[in-house]
Amino acid sequence: MKRIAYIFPGQGSQEVGMGQDMYETYPQVKELFDAADEALGYSLTSLMFEGPAEELTKTENAQPALLLNSVAMAKVLEEEGVTPAMTAGHSLGEYSALVSAGSLDAIDAVKLVHTRGKLMEEAYPTGLGAMAAVLGLDKEEIERVLAKMDQDQPVDLANINCPGQIVISGTSDGVKHASELLQEAGAKRVLPLNVSGPFHSRLMKPASESLANSLEETALHDAKLPVYANVSAEAVTDSGKIHSLLVQQLYSPVRFQEILEQFVEEDIDAIVEVGHGKVLSGLVRKVKRRMKTFAIGDPESAASFLEWYKEDS
Structure with a gap:
């Protein structure tokens, strides 16, 4: 079998x-x-x-x-x-x-x-949390960027799906700022996800x-x-x-x-x-x-x- x-x-x-x-x-x-x-x-x-x-x-x-x-x-x-x-x-x-x-x-x-x-x-209040898919950066580089973030707007790794596709999750403002930083760090694209909350985050x-x-x-x-x-x-x-x-x-x-x-x-x-x-x-x-x-x-x-x-x- x-x-x-x-x-x-x-x-x-x-x-x-x-x-x-x-x-x-x-x-x-x-x-x-x-x-x-x-x-x-x-x-x-x-x-x-x-x-x-x-x-x-x-x-x-x-x-x-x-x-x-x-x-x-x-x-x-x-x-x-x-x-x-x-x-x-x-x-x-x-x-x-x-x-x-x-x-x-x-x-x-x-x-x-x-x-x-x-x-x-x-x-978490609807609309105040967000998630985004980061394409083209490895886990270690994303972690380095997130470590520099303001902890009042926390953002975490949420889904480590496959090489070059990792999802981040956190406050809406935090994810927006992290998306900008990750693109500056070389991400091919950072795509907001249509979700109702910051799932798989703290x-x-x-x-x-x-x-x-x-x-x-x-x-x-x-x-x-x-x-x-x-x-x-x-x-x-x-x-x-x-x-x-x-x-x-x-x-x-x-x-x-x-x-x-x-x-x-x-x-x-x-x-x-x-x-x-x-x-x-x-x-x-x-x-x-x-x-x-x-x-x-x-x-x-x-x-x-x-x-x-x-x-x-």
Whole structure:
């Protein structure tokens, strides 16, 4: 049997209409979506299928929607006999990875990330925080620039995605000033991101304290396979360690490049993006161009992957 790794997308990959083909094709997906609607007390499914887009994009809706879409597809693959050797997710996607690894129940995870989204929205006043993607500078150079910044306008590394693509996060004024300094330091471009807050920065610490309480009330189990954590870029299976890392994750950088570098060093045949979109598959190719990748978000892409996975097995 082929040896694969799963990666799960994070916020920003949401799109109206996502998951509808799966819902109409697989009874187990419909069952899971309906259970999520009941647990949340509103129709997340209708929001996913019909929008409006501005409502789906709200953090408290986008997070459970993306997780639900990802874990539903992972469930379909599991029932087809697919078992990953390791898994990881980008920010929110780490929760999908934990569901696929047996550490979190799917519906518990939907409720948890709905709460997480609310906490992130409430942690810092809307419009006063910002994020920006820095293209063409390495991590060390960006850190040197940020170290010179006024600490009254904090800016931190938020996502270390792939060579030449790093996201910064902090106060709006801080990110604006840092963007100017980074361009002077040689960045090819610094692109503001359309987000509602300074995620993965120290400004999220108030949200992390509340999230810790929600995690205490959620059943976390030891993972059945290695989950590579955003905070440490290391494999983890222990439930206590997972709890601690999820709390830290809100205000720590996502070390996704390091995770992918470890994946490509493993003896695996492919890295499979499970859920909506192809953003993470693109990052894999930036880390190692020849790595075989799949992006599975609908019945057609699932069928194509399964054909490959089962051939000669």
